[in-house]
Amino acid sequence: MNRFAALLDRLAYEPSRNNKLRLLTDYFRSQPDPDRGYALAAMTGGLTFAHAKPALIRALISERTDPTLFAMSYDYVGDLSETAALLWPPPQARDEALAPPSLSDIVEQLHETSKAALPQRLAGWLDMLDETGRWALLKLITGGLRIGVSARLAKTAVAAMGALAPDDVEEVWHGLRAPYLDLFAWVEGREPRPVTDDPAPFRTPMLAHALDERDFATLDPTDFSAEWKWDGVRVQAVAGLDAQGLGVQRLYSRTGEDMSQSCPDMLEALGNAGFGEVAIDGELLVVREGRVQPFGVLQQRLNRKSVSARLLADHPLHIRAYDLLMENGEDLRPLHFMERRARLEALIARSQPARFDLSPLVPFDSWEALAQARFSPSSAGAGEDADAIEGVMLKRLQSIYVPGRPKGPWWKWKRDPFNVDAVLMYAQRGHGRRSSFYSDFTFGVWRAGANGDELAPVGKAYFGFTDEELGLLDKWVRNNTLNRFGPVREVSHGPGDGLVLEIAFEGLNRSARHKSGLAMRFPRIARIRWDKPAKDADRIEALERLLRD
Amino acid sequence: MAAGDVLSLTPAGLYCRAGDFHIDPLRPVERALITHGHSDHARAGHGAVLATPETLGIMELRLGERFAGGAQDAAYGEPLTLGEARVSFHPAGHVLGSAQILIEAQGCRLVVSGDYKRARDPTCPAFEPIRCDAFITEATFGLPVFRHPDAQGEVEKLIASCGLFPDRAHLVGAYSLGKAQRVMALLREAGWDRPIWIHGAMEKVTAFYQAQGLDFGDIRKVAAQDRPKLGGEIVICPPSATQDLWARKFPDPVVAFASGWMRIRARARQGGVQLPLVISDHADWDELCATVEDTGCSELWITHGAEDALAHWATQRGLRARPLHLIGYGDEEEAEAAPETQP
Numbered sequence: 096m097n098r099f100a101a102l103l104d105r106l107a108y109e110p111s112r113n114n115k116l117r118l119l120t121d122y123f124r125s126q127p128d129p130d131r132g133y134a135l136a137a138m139t140g141g142l143t144f145a146h147a148k149p150a151l152i153r154a155l156i157s158e159r160t161d162p163t164l165f166a167m168s169y170d171y172v173g174d175l176s177e178t179a180a181l182l183w184p185p186p187q188a189r190d191e192a193l194a195p196p197s198l199s200d201i202v203e204q205l206h207e208t209s210k211a212a213l214p215q216r217l218a219g220w221l222d223m224l225d226e227t228g229r230w231a232l233l234k235l236i237t238g239g240l241r242i243g244v245s246a247r248l249a250k251t252a253v254a255a256m257g258a259l260a261p262d263d264v265e266e267v268w269h270g271l272r273a274p275y276l277d278l279f280a281w282v283e284g285r286e287p288r289p290v291t292d293d294p295a296p297f298r299t300p301m302l303a304h305a306l307d308e309r310d311f312a313t314l315d316p317t318d319f320s321a322e323w324k325w326d327g328v329r330v331q332a333v334a335g336l337d338a339q340g341l342g343v344q345r346l347y348s349r350t351g352e353d354m355s356q357s358c359p360d361m362l363e364a365l366g367n368a369g370f371g372e373v374a375i376d377g378e379l380l381v382v383r384e385g386r387v388q389p390f391g392v393l394q395q396r397l398n399r400k401s402v403s404a405r406l407l408a409d410h411p412l413h414i415r416a417y418d419l420l421m422e423n424g425e426d427l428r429p430l431h432f433m434e435r436r437a438r439l440e441a442l443i444a445r446s447q448p449a450r451f452d453l454s455p456l457v458p459f460d461s462w463e464a465l466a467q468a469r470f471s472p473s474s475a476g477a478g479e480d481a482d483a484i485e486g487v488m489l490k491r492l493q494s495i496y497v498p499g500r501p502k503g504p505w506w507k508w509k510r511d512p513f514n515v516d517a518v519l520m521y522a523q524r525g526h527g528r529r530s531s532f533y534s535d536f537t538f539g540v541w542r543a544g545a546n547g548d549e550l551a552p553v554g555k556a557y558f559g560f561t562d563e564e565l566g567l568l569d570k571w572v573r574n575n576t577l578n579r580f581g582p583v584r585e586v587s588h589g590p591g592d593g594l595v596l597e598i599a600f601e602g603l604n605r606s607a608r609h610k611s612g613l614a615m616r617f618p619r620i621a622r623i624r625w626d627k628p629a630k631d632a633d634r635i636e637a638l639e640r641l642l643r644d
Numbered sequence: 645m646a647a648g649d650v651l652s653l654t655p656a657g658l659y660c661r662a663g664d665f666h667i668d669p670l671r672p673v674e675r676a677l678i679t680h681g682h683s684d685h686a687r688a689g690h691g692a693v694l695a696t697p698e699t700l701g702i703m704e705l706r707l708g709e710r711f712a713g714g715a716q717d718a719a720y721g722e723p724l725t726l727g728e729a730r731v732s733f734h735p736a737g738h739v740l741g742s743a744q745i746l747i748e749a750q751g752c753r754l755v756v757s758g759d760y761k762r763a764r765d766p767t768c769p770a771f772e773p774i775r776c777d778a779f780i781t782e783a784t785f786g787l788p789v790f791r792h793p794d795a796q797g798e799v800e801k802l803i804a805s806c807g808l809f810p811d812r813a814h815l816v817g818a819y820s821l822g823k824a825q826r827v828m829a830l831l832r833e834a835g836w837d838r839p840i841w842i843h844g845a846m847e848k849v850t851a852f853y854q855a856q857g858l859d860f861g862d863i864r865k866v867a868a869q870d871r872p873k874l875g876g877e878i879v880i881c882p883p884s885a886t887q888d889l890w891a892r893k894f895p896d897p898v899v900a901f902a903s904g905w906m907r908i909r910a911r912a913r914q915g916g917v918q919l920p921l922v923i924s925d926h927a928d929w930d931e932l933c934a935t936v937e938d939t940g941c942s943e944l945w946i947t948h949g950a951e952d953a954l955a956h957w958a959t960q961r962g963l964r965a966r967p968l969h970l971i972g973y974g975d976e977e978e979a980e981a982a983p984e985t986q987p
Contacts, residue, residue: 107909108918111896114809121808160788161960167953168789172908181789181907226793532914562914 096224098126099134099198100231106242115244119252123279132274133202135253137235139246140352141273142202146210147217147236152179155218159184170582173524176233183229186222195223199274205236246350247299257282262299262498269296269351294335295345298374298420298428299498302349303488303505310506311462318493320432321457321465323477324486324507325415326390327380328397330354332365332414333421335372342366346379357402361412361450368448375439376418377454380483381410387483415454416443420496428496432504435496457487465489469508485601486510512599513641514621515540516632518550519594522572523583525557532565533572533584536620538596539611542635550588551611551635556598559619568623593629597622603641613638647778647943650729650749651756653968658756658780658947662749663729665694667756670972677718677731679758680742681706681821684973694718694726696733698741698856702821705848718743720769736760737771738925739822740853746774755939756780761924762931763792766829767822767858773938781936782973783949784926785904792904792928798921799830802878802900805919810876813894814919817883817901820846822925824880825853827902828860830923831878839864841874843881843890868893887916904928933957948973 102122109115123131136142156179157165165182172178196204201220208216217236221229234240250268251261259282270291271278280286329349337343344365346354355362361379381388381396388410396402396410419439420428427435443453457475459465465487468475472484486509494504517538525534535557539550560568571586571594578585587593599621606614613635652659656669665675672689679685679695681702686695693700693712697719703711718724720743723732728750733743738759747754753776760771760782785792806814818824824846831840839862842850847865854860866879871893885891886899901917904924912920927935932954936944943964946954951967958965 105919108912108920110916110918114896117809161957163956164788164953167950167956168787171787171950172789173910177909178789181791185791226791532910562916565914 096195096198096201096220096228096232098122099130099137100224100228102134103231103234103240103242104227106244110243112248115248116252116255119244119249120255123253123256128276128279129274130198132276132279133198135249135275135278136202136273137240138242138244138249140238142235143238144205144236146208146213147205149175149237151214151217152176152233152237155179155214155221156182170524176237176239177230180226180229180233183221183226193223195228196220201232201235202273253278253282257284265299265351265498266296267291269293292338294337294343295333296335297331297333297345297347297351297353299351300329300331300349300376301418301496301498301505302500303507304500304502306489306506306508314462314489314506316459316461316465318491319489320436320492321459321468322417322454322488322490323457323472323484324488324509325378325380325387325454326483326485327378327387327393327415330377330379330414331420332361332375332377333373334365334368334370357397357400358412359402360407361414364412364448364450368451369446370442370448372421372423373419373442374421375414375416375451376420377414377416377451380413380415382413382450383411387413387415387480389482411450413450413452415452417454418496431493431495432490433492465508469510484510510601512601512617512621513603515553515598515600515638516595516624516627517553517598518588518629518632519572519586519596520550520552520588521583521585522568532569534565534569536568536596538598539588540633540635540638541630542611548590550593553609553611553613553635553638554598554600554615554618556596556618556620559599559621560623564620564623588629590630591628593632595624595627595629595632596620597624603638605642611635613642647752647754647780647945650747650752650754651778651780651945653970657970657972660729660747660749663726663731663747665726665729665731667745668758668973670970675726676712677745678703679736679745679756680738682739682759682819685758688712692716694724694731696720696741696743699743700741701852702741702849705852706821723748734772734774735769737762737765737768740768740825740856742768742822744771744774746776752777754778754780755941757782757935759784759926760935761927762935763795763924763928765826765925766833767825767853771935773935775940777941778943778945779936779939779941780945780947781932781954782926783932783946783951783954785924785928786932786946786950786954788929788953790904790907790928791930792907792924793922795826795830795923796834798902798923799827799834799836802919802921803831803834803836805898805900806876806878809896809898812876812896812898813871813874814876814878815886815891815894815897815899816878816880816921817886817899817903817915817917818880819903819925820882821849823902823923825850825858825860826925827880827923828863829858832861836878837861838877841866841870841877841879843879843885845882845885846880883915936963 105118160182169178250264254261254264267289270293277289281288331347333345335343344362346358348354381393419435457468469487473481477484489506491504517540519536520539521537522533523535537552537555539552541548542551575587576584598618600615600618602616604614656666656671656673658667665677666673667677668679668685669676674691676690677694681699686703688707688711691713693715697717700715718733720733723730730748732746736742736744736758745756755774755776762771818827828840841864875895891897898918900919900921902921902923904926905911906920906922944958945966947968948970955965955967
């Protein structure tokens, strides 16, 4: 466990991708099976421990510390696992003969530990580990490593052990299981490529680059096709046949996470669609009575671990198909977009499936026309679904489907954000990377009150600024505190001494939950207006004009 | 007599009426007793200064010859009479010359700790606990999450990283008075026998330590043309320099930072640190608690840091605890922790 903990510790601080790869490859080369395989599983999201919940950690540490000191420490550190790892009392007499457990000991024993026996077993391990080991163990079992290593990067490091490309590993990945003995044997040249019999494998999706408006000068509109960028969740729906000829359906997220369990209705629709064997790239949406619902509605559905019958009925899932990657065993990815699109259109027309439809193309003959469509999707064919559109996608007609994010073939052109100048009212210390810094900012705009103008809080933002700006904001908060309420500080926000923040946001909705009656979508700090007096910040009327009725 | 009759809080900081002096005043005063040479405690412009000879030397070095109207030496353990008060300076183990100040007045014994630590430090005499009625302590790391590990293990981490990344320069951010020299001494104890490279900003203080008889082996100042060639070498510099243009000329630098704040991951990440080294010149939680007990005090004042947690702990043990919330101390440590936030 100590070697794994040291790796996680070092990875968590290393920003450079290449140096991360070096640390990972060095670890995989130097560590034995099955430890390294479990480490790989941990970093690719392949390990879950049903009974290990944050509440368990909280209970264990509460038994061992003064509640006031725990509360102060947690507020300061901002991360439960880290707080518990630091506060854990060192064993009175460390038994030198008791070697700390290995990663495989922990993983294997955790799987066979009952819920009732878990606290004692965990406490025993924590007594044997040092601070870094305790932190790593708690992060591992609660599934929140947050070390800046994607599954893709971990697989790339494995590929780099041999002379393989990351996609070689990706292609066999979904047929393999932890601790990946056959994978390591393959990359080390000791055994042939593992045979994967996964009938419905994941394929790395193709992603788009954000379009800068200056890019238009270099792009020709006749080379591109445009579609709406739907505000849902990008998915891959795969239908295949197993060895017995029975249908197998799976739904993957864009990172290859299997979402099948939380989407039984979508899986059933895929099984009944009459597609044959296919891999469809599309957007997962909630559609009620033919109308695409806003992203928030989809989120309500996906946030639930268990899906009730009621949720299934109220939040029916739907896939809007973008692309066809495989049809009846034929890999379509080497075909041009327009050819794949024709195959997709034919498939949908032939099958007339429930809960699947085609992402419509947006006709345009110049960038000006496309800009107009992006500005007003409802008048460019999107009709009532316009609220669920976050921009347009451009796809080069002659492009093949390339896994990853190649620059050039696909572009996303998001809608412009809205901006408002608001006054900082409250600040709260952040969590994670931002803990100990005041980094969650509540801001308000002016409105007429009983005693003249007052500020109405309209939202909270916790990103958009650089680390340097965060330092300045943190300092400003500490120097301009009026009141403290636990972790929250009220700061000066008078017309003469308040700080103005330019807030960018994606949309505005009416909300009964908020005092101002407004809820901002995706607010972030676009600029700190050190120059602007608070009295000149915006008024609530400016926001109310933006409300869609 | 209660401690409050001997020491009071003025806008300039702690003041002793019986002896008519301030301790580590935040603004210029007539007579100042200085615990140690860090700039948040030792400021320029006082009428008369009383401090250990090492602290006076450091003040002269950093603030210039005319740092005060007059200066007087106080050797460790030698009592002096100031007005109605007797004062003496005792080792605090924080940096070279650092002292706690014992005040005896009106039948009461008070100890003002200044900054201190209990962990071993080869570059300065160890902290000596003094029995007293009232203990006025710092609490920079006054939360039970701060438990500093053995500093030697942290230095070994640094040496191991030089082995793993032999082509990358290892820049160690360390405060130039005290921490830098302690890291040098620890590196030598751990067997690092290559030259230790230093930033120009630490040259003067390091030479002062060497003149006091401390041997750090081969110490070399980094010249501009050396920088690209220092892969696998250890370079000690002020924390802010690790984020400067200065740092970019080194081959793919590993940014390390030697500070007690490195115990908290978010602190390290915020500072752009890749190799946090938990090496502190302040007492950690266990040391703070043990020290309060060692003094046998019945009253505890807490000058700065995480006062509330230590006050809570002391109150539960039946002590009278008083957080002073003094603003102005600890800024140097803050600057160490987040160098990039300095405007």
